[in-house]
Amino acid sequence: xxxxxxxxxxxxxxxxxxxxxxxxxxxxxxxxxxxxxxxxxxxxxxxxxxxxxxxxxxxxxxxxxxxxxxxxxxxxxxxxxxxxxxxxxxxxxxxxxxxxxxxxxxxxxxxxxxxxxxxxxxxxxxxxxxxxxxxxxxxxxxxxxxxxxxxxxxxxxxxxxxxxxxxxxxxxxxxxxxxxxxxxxxxxxxxxxxxxxxxxxxxxxxxxxxxxxxxxxxxxxxxxxxxxxxxxxxxxxxxxxxxxxxxxxxxxxxxxxxxxxxxxxxxxxxxxxxxxxxxxxxxxxxxxxxxxxxxxxxxxxxxxxxxxxxxxxxxxxxxxxxxxxxxxxxxx
Amino acid sequence: xxxxxxxxxxxxxxxxxxxxxxxxxxxxxxxxxxxxxxxxxxxxxxxxxxxxxxxxxxxxxxxxxxxxxxxxxxxxxxxxxxxxxxxxxxxxxxxxxxxxxxxxxxxxxxxxxxxxxxxxxxxxxxxxxxxxxxxxxxxxxxxxxxxxxxxxxxxxxxxxxxxxxxxxxxxxxxxxxxxxxxxxxxxxxxxxxxxxxxxxxxxxxxxxxxxxxxxxxxxxxxxxxxxxxxxxxxxxxxxxxxxxxxxxxxxxxxxxxxxxxxxxxxxxxxxxxxxxxxxxxxxxxxxxxxxxxxxxxxxxxxxxxxxxxxxxxxxxxxxxxxxxxxxxxxxxxxxxxxxxxxxxxxxxxxxxxxxxxxxxxxxxxxxxxxxxxxxxxxxxxxxxxxxxxxxxxxxxxxxxxxxxxxxxxxxxxxxxxxxxxxxxxxxxxxxxxxxxxxxxxxxxxxxxxxxxxxxxxxxxxxxxxxxxxxxxxxxxxxxxxxxxxxxxxxxxxxxxxxxxxxxxxxxxxxxxxxxxxxxxxxxxxxxxxxxxxxxxxxxxxxxxxxxxxxxxxxxxxxxxxxxxxxxxxxxxxxxxxxxxx
Numbered sequence: 014x015x016x017x018x019x020x021x022x023x024x025x026x027x028x029x030x031x032x033x034x035x036x037x038x039x040x041x042x043x044x045x046x047x048x049x050x051x052x053x054x055x056x057x058x059x060x061x062x063x064x065x066x067x068x069x070x071x072x073x074x075x076x077x078x079x080x081x082x083x084x085x086x087x088x089x090x091x092x093x094x095x096x097x098x099x100x101x102x103x104x105x106x107x108x109x110x111x112x113x114x115x116x117x118x119x120x121x122x123x124x125x126x127x128x129x130x131x132x133x134x135x136x137x138x139x140x141x142x143x144x145x146x147x148x149x150x151x152x153x154x155x156x157x158x159x160x161x162x163x164x165x166x167x168x169x170x171x172x173x174x175x176x177x178x179x180x181x182x183x184x185x186x187x188x189x190x191x192x193x194x195x196x197x198x199x200x201x202x203x204x205x206x207x208x209x210x211x212x213x214x215x216x217x218x219x220x221x222x223x224x225x226x227x228x229x230x231x232x233x234x235x236x237x238x239x240x241x242x243x244x245x246x247x248x249x250x251x252x253x254x255x256x257x258x259x260x261x262x263x264x265x266x267x268x269x270x271x272x273x274x275x276x277x278x279x280x281x282x283x284x285x286x287x288x289x290x291x292x293x294x295x296x297x298x299x300x301x302x303x304x305x306x307x308x309x310x311x312x313x314x315x316x317x318x319x320x321x322x323x324x325x326x327x328x329x330x331x332x333x334x335x336x337x338x339x340x341x342x343x344x345x
Numbered sequence: 346x347x348x349x350x351x352x353x354x355x356x357x358x359x360x361x362x363x364x365x366x367x368x369x370x371x372x373x374x375x376x377x378x379x380x381x382x383x384x385x386x387x388x389x390x391x392x393x394x395x396x397x398x399x400x401x402x403x404x405x406x407x408x409x410x411x412x413x414x415x416x417x418x419x420x421x422x423x424x425x426x427x428x429x430x431x432x433x434x435x436x437x438x439x440x441x442x443x444x445x446x447x448x449x450x451x452x453x454x455x456x457x458x459x460x461x462x463x464x465x466x467x468x469x470x471x472x473x474x475x476x477x478x479x480x481x482x483x484x485x486x487x488x489x490x491x492x493x494x495x496x497x498x499x500x501x502x503x504x505x506x507x508x509x510x511x512x513x514x515x516x517x518x519x520x521x522x523x524x525x526x527x528x529x530x531x532x533x534x535x536x537x538x539x540x541x542x543x544x545x546x547x548x549x550x551x552x553x554x555x556x557x558x559x560x561x562x563x564x565x566x567x568x569x570x571x572x573x574x575x576x577x578x579x580x581x582x583x584x585x586x587x588x589x590x591x592x593x594x595x596x597x598x599x600x601x602x603x604x605x606x607x608x609x610x611x612x613x614x615x616x617x618x619x620x621x622x623x624x625x626x627x628x629x630x631x632x633x634x635x636x637x638x639x640x641x642x643x644x645x646x647x648x649x650x651x652x653x654x655x656x657x658x659x660x661x662x663x664x665x666x667x668x669x670x671x672x673x674x675x676x677x678x679x680x681x682x683x684x685x686x687x688x689x690x691x692x693x694x695x696x697x698x699x700x701x702x703x704x705x706x707x708x709x710x711x712x713x714x715x716x717x718x719x720x721x722x723x724x725x726x727x728x729x730x731x732x733x734x735x736x737x738x739x740x741x742x743x744x745x746x747x748x749x750x751x752x753x754x755x756x757x758x759x760x761x762x763x764x765x766x767x768x769x770x771x772x773x774x775x776x777x778x779x780x781x782x783x784x785x786x787x788x789x790x791x792x793x794x795x796x797x798x799x800x801x802x803x804x805x806x807x808x809x810x811x812x813x814x815x816x817x818x819x820x821x822x823x824x825x826x827x828x829x830x831x832x833x834x835x836x837x838x839x840x841x842x843x844x845x846x847x848x849x850x851x852x853x854x855x856x857x858x859x860x861x862x863x864x865x866x867x868x869x870x871x872x873x874x875x876x877x878x879x880x881x882x883x884x885x886x887x888x889x890x891x892x893x894x895x896x897x898x899x900x901x902x903x904x905x906x907x908x909x910x911x912x913x914x915x916x917x918x919x920x921x922x923x924x925x926x
Contacts, residue, residue, distance in 0.1 A: 119788070120693075120724050157786065157898070159694045159720035161373065161518045166726055182518045225796065225880065226781050245782045245900040249772065252833035283725070283790030316860045319833025322848070 064189040064206050066239075069215035070263040070298065071104060078337040079297035081306060084344035087272040087294055088136045094268070094296035095140065097340045104265050105145025109213035113137060113178065114264075116219045116235045117154040117169050119281055120162035126273050127282040128163070129218045131172035133270055137216060138176035153181035153208040154238045181208045188241040195327065196257045198250060203241035204261075217267040217300065221291070221307050223279030227251040228318045230280045231307045232267040232300040233259045256323035259300055259330065269295040269303045271310040301330025302337055348618075349609045352428060356435040363387055363432035367501045370690045371516050372729050383408075385687060385735040387432065390415050391494040392561070393470075393554045394683055398736050400477040401484045401680035406737050416561060423565035424558040427548060427602035428587060433493035433536075434548055434602070438587060440537055441544025453584040456544060459591045463549050463600060467633045468641035470556035475645025480680060483649045485707050489684035493547070493554050499686035499710065500533035503699060506690075522718050523689065524698045529710070548602065549589050556631070559599035563629045569601050569608065569616065570623025576615045582607035592616060595626035657705035662920065664910040666704040667714040667891065669697055670723060670759045671731035671742040674917040681738035684710035688730035688739055695719035696893065697730060712739070714761065714893060716909055722893030723761060725788035748789075762891030763913040763922060764793070764884050770906035773879040777801050779834050781880050783895035783907050793888035794895060796880035800836060800844065807872040811853075815862040818873060823853035830855070836876045839867040844876065886913065886923060 080097035082090040095101050105111055115129035123131055134152060141147040152173035156163035160182045164170030170180050181187070187207025193199035209215060219235035226248055227234060236258035237244065247254035271293035278287045291310045297303035301324045305315050315321050321332045331337065366384040374380050385408065388394055395412035399405055405412075415426055427434045445456060473488045489495040507521040523529075539546035548555050562568075569592060582592045585607075590600035592607040608616045657663060658676055669688055672678050689697045689712060700713035712730065716722050728747055731739040742759065745751040749758035764783075768774040773781065784794040809821040818837065829835075830847045837855050838844045843865060848858040855873075857863070867873055884907075891909050899905040913922040 120721075120726055121788075122726065157721060158724060158894075159519065161371075162693045162724055162727065165373065184514065184518070185520070225784055226779070243900065243902065245898055248780050248782050248785075248900065249778045250832045250834070251779070278790045278792055280785060281788050281790075281792070283788055283792075287790055316858060319846070319848075322858065323831075323833070 062190070063192050063201065064204075064210075065191060066204065066206065066209060066261055066263075068263045069213070069265045071265055073298075074099065074103075076338050077103075077340070078299055079295065079302050079306070079334055080340040080342065081293065081295050082342045082344055083292050084294070085272070085290070085292050086345055087130060087133055087270055089344045090272070090292075090294035091133055091136055091268065091296070092140075093342050093344045094294050095266075097342060098266075098296055098298070101140040101145045104216070105141050105147050105214055107146030108148045109145070110149045110151070110211065111141045111145070111147045111214045111216060112209050112212040113150060113152045113173075113216045113218060114154060114235065114238065115152065115169055115217075116230075116238065117163045117167050118157045118238065120156075120158040120166045121282065122166055123168045124285060125282045126220055126275050126288050127222070127280065128167035129169065129220055130270055130272070131168035133218060133268065134169050135172040135176040137218065137268065138173055138178040141216075142177055150176075150178040151181055151208050151212060152178045153183075153205070155183040155205040155241065156238065183241075191261070193257055193261045196260065198247060198254050199257050199261060205239045205241055209239075214265040215262070217262075217264050219267070219269055220273075220275065221269060221271040221310050222275040222282070223277055223287075223311060225279070227255060227320060229304070229308050229311050229313060231304040232269050232297075233304050233320065233324065235267075236262045252318075252320040252323055255320035256327055256329065259320075259324040260327050264300065265298070267297055267300045267303050269297070269307045271295065271307055274310045276311065299330040299334075299337065301325055301332055302334040305332040306334045306339070347609060348605045352605055355429045356438065359430045360432045360435045363497070364501065367498070367506055367690070368516055370502065370687065370733070372691060372693050372727075377515060379691065379733075385733065386411065387494050388498060388683070388685055388687070388735045390426075390430070391492065391554060392416050392419075393488050393492045393557055394494070394736065396474070396557065397477050397486045397488040397683070398681055400474060401480050401486050402677075403480070406681075406735075409735065419558050419561045420564065421566050422603070423562040423568055423598065424555065424588075424602045426558060427555055428604040431493060431554075433497040434545070436497070436537060437540050437545045437548055438604070441540035441546075441587075442585075444541040445544060450581070450584050454580050457583055457586040457589050459589050459597060459600065460549070461632070463589060464631065464633050464637060465550050466552050466556040467559070467631050468637055469551060470553040471638065471641040472645040472648070473553055475642055476649050477680070478645075479649075483653055485649055485652070485679045486681060486683060487707065488553060489682070490709070491551060491553055492683065493552055495683045495685040496533070496536075499684065499689075499699070500529055502690035503686045504530045504533065517695075519695070519720055521695050524715060524718065525701055526699070529699070545587050545589075545602070548587075549600070555602070559631050562598065565598065567618055567620055568598050568622070568627070569603065569605075569618055570596055570621070570627055571615050571625040572617045572619060573615055574624040576613060576625070579612070581610045581612065582616055585610060595628055596623050597628045597632070599629065599631040652706050655705060657707070662911075663704045663708070664912060665713075666700060666708060667762045667893070667909060667911045668914070668916065669712050669714065669730040669739050670747050670761050671728065671740040672712070672761075672916055673738060673740065678711075678738050678916075679707050681736040682711045683736055683738075685735065686710065687733045687735060688712045691729045691733045692719070693727060693729060694721050694724050696721075696723055696897075714909075716893035716896040717905070719897070721786070722895070722897045723891075725892060725894075757915075758789070758890050760890050760913050760915045762893070762909045762911045763886060764889050764891065764893070764895050764907050764909050766882060766884055767904075767906045767908065770901050770904065771882065772901065772906070773881045775906075777803065777877055777879060779877070779879055780900065781882055782898045782900055784880070784882050786894045786898045788892060788894060789888055789890060791888065793885045793890070794882050795885060796882055799879050799881060800838075800876040801879055802838075802874050802876050803835075805875060807874050810867045810869055810871050810873060812869065813863070813867045815864075815866060816857045816859060818855045818867060820853050820855070820873070825850050825852050825855075827851060830875055834878050836878060838874045838876055839863060839865070840871045840873070841865060847875070882907070889913075
């Protein structure tokens with residue numbers, strides 16, 4: 014209780030209060046000084062800290078860039094195709110971490126062929142571990158449909174885990190912004206970077222599918238899964254974005270599965286009647302070459318897919334796969 | 346062990362079980378996912394769910410039979426559920442206890458005294474049950490608004506879990522969103538914080554389930570009471586009384602929630618759980634005035650016709666209310682939906698959202714699809730919502746039924762709505778820009794979205810040929826944007842109509858690829874035009890199932906250029922759009 018009638022007490026009280034008021038004013042002044050901003054808010058988009066996807070490619074080896082194996086059993090054709098390129102040992106060294114990027118875009122069962130085949134994924138994972146001596150294999154994608162459903166329904170989640178791989182789902186913190194040198198569309202754009210940041214090798218695995226907008230979805234289009242953000246707006250210029258993806262991603266190896274080809278109603282499919290057996294599997298270190306051969310399975314030619322020529326022009330690979338002297342084989 | 350300790354263990358056990366069921370309601374086969382966990386068990390134990398749906402449908406759906414166990418136990422033992430099982434009751438119990446633990450004994454006695462207003466919960470119960478009691482006229486099941494089990498289920502699943510799980514990611518890979526979750530949280534928190542004013546406020550004054558138990562427990566074989574008529578009237582038994590049932594005097598059996606605190610607190614061991622009636626007298630019937638009874642009865646009778654005056658079930662139906670696949674026709678749906686939110690919780694894509702009152706009062710918190718939220722519309726290969734729905738407001742359909750395969754081929758797929766294309770907003774239609782993301786994502790085969798190829802001359806003056814070969818044209822004009830037409834979507838058209846795809850361009854030249862040679866070299870001085878090749882999307886209404894993935898993926902992200910509305914949904918024949926073939 015303050016005794017207001019006592020002059021002494023009132024003075025002491027006043028001084029104490031004045032001291033506290035002084036400290037409060039000093040604090041308010043300091044905060045104002047430290048936070049003072051005479052420029053106002055910045056306009057435009059903040060440039061995030063940019064990242065660059067590492068180069069996962071391996072040295073060129075003449076005559077061992079692309080192998081094309083015919084056969085009804087994709088696991089057998091896969092084994093053969095990799096063997097013809099020098100075996101998995103050429104691509105994966107002991108102790109390395111390998112990322113596998115299958116096409117897991119849709120929540121659709123394997124029999125419909127809208128996603129990469131789970132047996133194929135399992136086999137590649139096994140090869141990486143058993144023959145390649147990989148330390149760790151990661152299987153990841155940023156699907157269109159709900160990620161957990163995509164990995165479950167496609168069978169890829171279970172197949173990959175059973176083979177010992179780690180399945181990584183897209184989460185916000187795994188996306189980082191990038192700018193592609195020489196690119197027009199990929200500028201300060203979020204990509205699914207996290208899973209690939211600290212890996213040594215990258216293997217892309219994609220089925221051959223009809224795609225109404227771009228003509229075909231194969232190994233190059235498969236990299237669309239690395240794009241984050243509102244990636245759908247790139248459909249306005251689909252050929253350029255696919256070519257830029259081929260410039261941005263330098264994989265160790267790509268596997269194009271044409272065992273069953275989605276001829277119509279792609280890229281979702283939805284019926285087994287959309288599929289046609291082509292019994293072909295392609296392994297290549299050059300995705301442009303792989304896709305240039307693969308488009309034939311859809312009864313298309315290289316000029317039907319302008320992104321192939323664009324990617325070639327940008328130096329991402331060659332559309333003239335014949336010049337690479339593909340190794341042909343048949344299994345079974 | 347003391348009986349109150351057993352009660353506490355029971356409360357903690359059932360509360361943790363409830364929370365566990367909330368956590369595991371994610372589609373998947375891991376231990377912490379849905380697998381076979383009976384995540385609806387608390388809802389099925391709830392006799393208000395049972396009686397409500399019995400009144401509206403005259404049936405008792407599957408595992409809601411569990412409620413019979415609750416009913417039998419209540420008839421024998423009294424309101425055990427409130428203090429031994431109910432997870433919402435346990436929350437109130439704990440908060441009420443914690444918030445008032447430092448009060449003095451007389452203050453506590455004051456807090457826990459009986460109040461006349463405790464009869465409100467009976468009016469709430471009567472009101473809701475009357476609303477559902479005349480299915481042949483008009484009936485709606487609205488018990489879920491205040492029924493404590495659906496209330497706490499949706500509060501945990503749609504508000505608390507998404508907030509807590511956001512940094513963890515155990516219950517969902519992607520972030521979850523629920524429209525209007527703030528209202529659910531506000532109601533939940535209000536109910537919880539009211540315990541600070543009066544313990545178990547919700548249970549004593551509002552809870553319609555508690556009211557139902559009070560009526561069922563009238564003839565309980567065992568009940569709390571005094572084993573002698575004389576006592577020292579110390580009132581200790583009323584200091585922690587959870588029900589506010591006056592155990593010190595003539596105990597009100599209908600208000601007693603069997604917390605056993607009075608028995609624990611009585612130093613003279615006068616209070617016991619016994620077969621005979623309390624020797625100090627007891628009130629078995631709820632204290633409901635005739636006036637209140639009539640008022641709630643009349644309000645309940647008038648409520649449904651009053652709500653239905655807005656004709657939301659007739660010609661004024663709300664096209665934005667898109668129900669999940671397998672949902673019953675709206676009238677039947679409203680007779681079963683208890684607004685528990687299980688379908689919204691389990692939906693892997695997060696597209697099922699709590700409805701708002703813009704879809705009519707009865708629509709509040711019922712499952713409504715919002716294609717702007719979630720990952721990809723209603724997933725084609727998914728029937729999770731119907732499998733989890735405890736009352737079959739959404740039927741447990743198979744994939745074959747949903748997609749119209751096998752024995753359902755003749756009936757065709759289940760349509761939940763129809764996609765409408767807004768040609769004034771669609772990029773290829775309105776702005777001459779290629780796109781067709783909607784077509785790409787359409788999951789049915791053959792696709793419901795198909796395209797029409799057109800070549801449109803771009804907005805620019807015609808160009809004049811200065812010099813040309815089979816594959817290059819040099820123009821007089823020198824203001825072409827560099828490589829703008831090199832995307833593979835642009836074509837060069839000569840005066841005679843010959844059209845060739847452009848491979849590259851500079852400011853004053855256009856190049857076609859070698860395989861796109863002009864057969865007739867454009868003459869010097871002739872005009873050429875540049876055209877863009879567009880694939881314009883069109884919707885095949887016979888094929889569209891209304892899944893909404895097109896709307897979700899449409900890059901026109903504000904007001905989408907393709908939007909689903911409920912016209913054509915197969916669940917109600919009177920919302921049909923087309924003639925039957």
